[in-house]
Amino acid sequence: MPKKPELPPALRPGAETWLPLETPRLILREVTANDFDDIHDYATDPEVVRYMFWGPNTRRDTRNVLAGWLRDQRRWPRAVVNMAAQHKADGRMIGAVRFAFVDPPRLTCDFGYSFNRAYWNQGFATEAAGALIDLAFGRLGMRRVFATCDARNIGSWRVMEKLGMRREALFRQDTQAHDGWRDTYLYAILADERAARATTV
Numbered sequence: 001m002p003k004k005p006e007l008p009p010a011l012r013p014g015a016e017t018w019l020p021l022e023t024p025r026l027i028l029r030e031v032t033a034n035d036f037d038d039i040h041d042y043a044t045d046p047e048v049v050r051y052m053f054w055g056p057n058t059r060r061d062t063r064n065v066l067a068g069w070l071r072d073q074r075r076w077p078r079a080v081v082n083m084a085a086q087h088k089a090d091g092r093m094i095g096a097v098r099f100a101f102v103d104p105p106r107l108t109c110d111f112g113y114s115f116n117r118a119y120w121n122q123g124f125a126t127e128a129a130g131a132l133i134d135l136a137f138g139r140l141g142m143r144r145v146f147a148t149c150d151a152r153n154i155g156s157w158r159v160m161e162k163l164g165m166r167r168e169a170l171f172r173q174d175t176q177a178h179d180g181w182r183d184t185y186l187y188a189i190l191a192d193e194r195a196a197r198a199t200t201v
């Protein structure tokens with residue numbers, strides 16, 4: 001009989017926090033109540049929410065999501081960590097990233113991201129998600145990281161390809177988007193693939 005899987009150390013009671021994370025241009029940190037306006041700014045933009053399962057937000061929607069994130073912060077460790085991506089240069093929260101231990105016994109996690117449109121195509125999502133992948137395979141000892149997106153969301157899957165993730169699956173009409181049933185891509189990377197890449201680039 002296989003042994004009962006243990007929780008990875010990062011999820012055991014008393015695990016040390018790994019926040020904030022720092023990248024060259026961003027700080028990934030816990031969200032605060034002061035971030036309301038910055039969150040509401042991108043969450044009301046129809047272009048930002050086009051491929052998301054939420055939005056465009058009312059003020060009440062943003063209040064609820066922020067309250068949920070603040071409530072989650074009372075627990076550490078936790079399986080799902082939503083973070084503010086704060087732009088170092090101007091201090092704004094320019095996006096949110098999510099990191100989740102989706103399958104702890106298999107040391108598998110996933111991530112997601114949304115950024116304010118004013119900051120698109122400047123490499124911020126790649127920078128943030130790259131930091132999450134390095135965290136996962138480094139300090140957190142994970143072995144597989146994946147992410148999914150609407151197959152039409154070119155910006156999102158380009159980020160994953162830039163990070164060396166492989167397109168593993170196309171799920172046909174597996175879920176409902178704002179405009180109907182959508183196709184979903186799943187991209188993934190393994191710890192040893194990331195390590196091999198780090199030595200070749």
Ligand SMILES: CC(C)(COP(=O)(O)OP(=O)(O)OC[C@H]1O[C@@H](n2cnc3c(N)ncnc32)[C@H](O)[C@@H]1OP(=O)(O)O)[C@@H](O)C(=O)NCCC(=O)NCCS
Nearest residue numbers: 048113114115120121122123124125126149154155156158
């Ligand atoms: C998806 C998203 C997070 C990407 O963030 P970003 O900071 O712009 O990403 P990056 O700048 O790191 O990389 C984007 C890449 O996609 C490319 N790209 C974006 N739109 C494109 C398009 N329509 N056609 C071709 N390439 C496109 C950019 O040129 C860039 O690639 P490059 O560096 O090779 O030029 C951002 O567009 C966003 O917040 N979208 C709304 C929320 C969302 O859809 N989140 C993802 C849910 S799965």
